[in-house]
Amino acid sequence: MIEVKGITKTYGKKQNAFLALDNVSFTIPEGMTVAIIGKSGSGKSTLMHAMSGLDRPEIGEVVINGENILTLKQRKIDAFRASTMSFIFQSFFIQPNETCYDNVVLPLEIAEVPRNKRRAKVEAALAAVELTDKIRKKAATLSGGQKQRLAIARAIVNEPKILFADEPTGNLDSVTGAVVEEFLFNYSKTNNATLIVVTHDPELAEKCDARIEIVDGKIQAIYGLDGKSGTV
Amino acid sequence: MKINDTIQRAGRSLRQAKARTLLTSLAIGVGAFTITLSLAGGQGGREYTDSIVSANTNVNELVVTKKSEVPTGIQEYNPDASATSSGPLGGGSIATISNEEVAQLEKIDGVESVTPNYAPSVNYVTTEGQKKYDASVSTYTKSVSLEYAAGSVDGTLASDEIILTEEYADVLGYKNHADAIGKQVTINATKLSTSFAPVPSTKDFTFKVKAVSSANGLAFRSQGSMLISDAAAKEIYTYVNEDTSMFGKFILASVRVTDADRAEEIKGILDGKGYDAQTAADVLGTINTFINVLLGILLGFGALAVLTSVFGIINTQYISVLERTQQIGLMKALGMSGRDVGRLFKYEAAWVGFLGGAIGAGFAFVIGTIANPLISKALDLGDIYLLKFDPIQVAVVIIGLILISVAAGIFPARKASRLDPIEALRTE
Numbered sequence: 110m111i112e113v114k115g116i117t118k119t120y121g122k123k124q125n126a127f128l129a130l131d132n133v134s135f136t137i138p139e140g141m142t143v144a145i146i147g148k149s150g151s152g153k154s155t156l157m158h159a160m161s162g163l164d165r166p167e168i169g170e171v172v173i174n175g176e177n178i179l180t181l182k183q184r185k186i187d188a189f190r191a192s193t194m195s196f197i198f199q200s201f202f203i204q205p206n207e208t209c210y211d212n213v214v215l216p217l218e219i220a221e222v223p224r225n226k227r228r229a230k231v232e233a234a235l236a237a238v239e240l241t242d243k244i245r246k247k248a249a250t251l252s253g254g255q256k257q258r259l260a261i262a263r264a265i266v267n268e269p270k271i272l273f274a275d276e277p278t279g280n281l282d283s284v285t286g287a288v289v290e291e292f293l294f295n296y297s298k299t300n301n302a303t304l305i306v307v308t309h310d311p312e313l314a315e316k317c318d319a320r321i322e323i324v325d326g327k328i329q330a331i332y333g334l335d336g337k338s339g340t341v
Numbered sequence: 342m343k344i345n346d347t348i349q350r351a352g353r354s355l356r357q358a359k360a361r362t363l364l365t366s367l368a369i370g371v372g373a374f375t376i377t378l379s380l381a382g383g384q385g386g387r388e389y390t391d392s393i394v395s396a397n398t399n400v401n402e403l404v405v406t407k408k409s410e411v412p413t414g415i416q417e418y419n420p421d422a423s424a425t426s427s428g429p430l431g432g433g434s435i436a437t438i439s440n441e442e443v444a445q446l447e448k449i450d451g452v453e454s455v456t457p458n459y460a461p462s463v464n465y466v467t468t469e470g471q472k473k474y475d476a477s478v479s480t481y482t483k484s485v486s487l488e489y490a491a492g493s494v495d496g497t498l499a500s501d502e503i504i505l506t507e508e509y510a511d512v513l514g515y516k517n518h519a520d521a522i523g524k525q526v527t528i529n530a531t532k533l534s535t536s537f538a539p540v541p542s543t544k545d546f547t548f549k550v551k552a553v554s555s556a557n558g559l560a561f562r563s564q565g566s567m568l569i570s571d572a573a574a575k576e577i578y579t580y581v582n583e584d585t586s587m588f589g590k591f592i593l594a595s596v597r598v599t600d601a602d603r604a605e606e607i608k609g610i611l612d613g614k615g616y617d618a619q620t621a622a623d624v625l626g627t628i629n630t631f632i633n634v635l636l637g638i639l640l641g642f643g644a645l646a647v648l649t650s651v652f653g654i655i656n657t658q659y660i661s662v663l664e665r666t667q668q669i670g671l672m673k674a675l676g677m678s679g680r681d682v683g684r685l686f687k688y689e690a691a692w693v694g695f696l697g698g699a700i701g702a703g704f705a706f707v708i709g710t711i712a713n714p715l716i717s718k719a720l721d722l723g724d725i726y727l728l729k730f731d732p733i734q735v736a737v738v739i740i741g742l743i744l745i746s747v748a749a750g751i752f753p754a755r756k757a758s759r760l761d762p763i764e765a766l767r768t769e
Binding site for chain 1: 342343346350353357667668670671672673674675676677678679681762763766
């Protein structure tokens with residue numbers, strides 16, 4: 110369960126101050142798929158960063174499984190991210206010169222998963238995105254859709270309970286995008302993992318269990334969370 | 342992140358930029374090459390002088406001179422001092438050792454014998470039916486190793502015996518070196534003019550050839566001078582110098598001690614009595630100081646090359662951090678700590694240092710191994726090699742360069758570890 114309680118984030122100082130997030134609160138139950146939607150610059154990415162502990166809002170709490178991650182020390186947050194969450198980005202951020210195996214094994218190395226358990230996990234993750242035959246191939250040889258599938262394999266290899274996807278289909282055509290979406294939702298369903306999709310694509314947002322609409326750093330509307338629907 | 346994984350990942354990143362890695366390594370390799378060769382030269386040089394000194398000096402022997410104050414200004418006249426105003430030491434005087442003092446030195450406990458350095462000066466050497474040739478003689482000491490082309494000397498040389506060098510044996514017209522053995526040679530010396538005998542007179546001294554010494558990379562004496570016994574040297578010396586003011590005054594004397602272990606102790610006793618004594622170790626030390634100075638200069642150049650390469654490493658690593666901003670951002674987002682990110686870049690620098698050190702030291706070894714016989718041939722050292730590669734030294738050089746590279750990598754690594762992942766992952 111992720112509880113976001115009144116977080117406020119300001120960029121810049123004094124008269125140049127820009128309110129990126131303004132008193133944002135909501136609760137996401139475990140295993141739910143949630144879309145955070147809004148225009149670019151609305152604060153949706155900032156919200157994702159705050160929820161994952163990459164960014165620290167000045168005010169508010171982000172309570173994950175009973176712990177406010179914003180009060181944790183940096184090393185604890187890093188360890189927390191390594192063990193419980195993962196990310197998928199619009200531009201994949203895979204290492205083109207490395208093999209698929211080396212790309213996918215990175216989170217396992219960071220989380221200090223024992224060596225003898227890594228290979229099976231990497232193979233399982235690649236199988237889940239149907240890239241098993243590419244394990245020894247350089248990531249650069251993959252197509253765009255395959256690259257994002259590789260990124261998903263990397264994101265799910267350590268079985269995170271929370272998966273953040275920042276415009277996961279933004280760089281893909283609708284057909285490959287649909288395939289990628291399917292892999293993401295599939296993972297969430299089969300592992301009871303929370304999936305948080307940041308997007309401005311209403312079609313993708315429709316596929317999620319819940320939607321949080323953000324405008325100018327404020328929550329405009331929340332649909333499908335805690336039985337609530339309509340404007341908050 | 343585990344250290345092993347970090348090191349492997351660092352190595353992989355470098356492999357992906359092979360040309361850049363290699364070029365950066367080569368810069369540090371130049372330093373490694375210079376330093377490795379210098380150290381090998383220093384090591385070889387020290388071993389070489391060590392073997393020269395031990396072949397030409399005796400650990401039982403102390404070379405003794407009388408202490409003389411370095412004269413400054415005008416000195417009171419000292420009739421016992423030998424004037425060297427025209428000598429190589431310039432103005433001033435050198436204190437000499439008299440026969441009485443030699444006798445006193447012999448009484449010191451632990452001293453076996455004292456032999457003044459007769460340094461007999463002779464005119465020429467010849468033999469029947471041959472021309473006269475410029476000659477140089479020196480005294481034979483059994484402790485000094487000699488190699489013989491013909492004949493041999495077992496311990497002592499009789500006063501009427503002489504050891505020729507190969508060169509003398511050649512010019513004196515013997516069929517071969519063995520042919521010279523047992524033949525008679527004549528050495529001629531001139532008596533120094535004195536008020537008693539204003540007209541110079543000369544005298545022939547005859548010797549029987551006992552052996553012919555062969556040129557040897559280590560033995561200095563065998564190369565230049567013919568060797569005669571102390572007794573014969575004394576005889577020539579007496580003839581040449583008798584009645585001159587210099588007679589019975591020696592600049593050098595060699596003190597032979599009963600036990601090599603007591604050489605330092607006796608040196609101290611002699612020091613207390615107003616003599617400077619040099620042991621074999623002192624002689625070696627003097628030569629080694631010279632080698633060390635040369636070594637220091639070469640190492641300085643090597644260090645300069647390393648310093649230059651340090652900036653190369655900082656530069657490439659810094660650019661690498663900028664290029665890999667997104668990768669760093671991703672790793673941080675996935676939970677890699679700033680410390681581990683910094684480590685990754687430090688290990689990359691370490692790899693560069695290792696590679697450079699290994700390339701440089703490897704090249705130095707290959708080139709040294711090829712050059713060794715050529716150098717020895719050019720310097721006429723026989724089978725002695727001047728470049729000695731000590732594996733421990735090479736290892737220390739490589740480890741040192743790795744540490745220096747890591748130090749050079751600290752600044753870019755810090756830049757990487759402090760990178761804000763949000764900034765790094767911002768696209769477009």
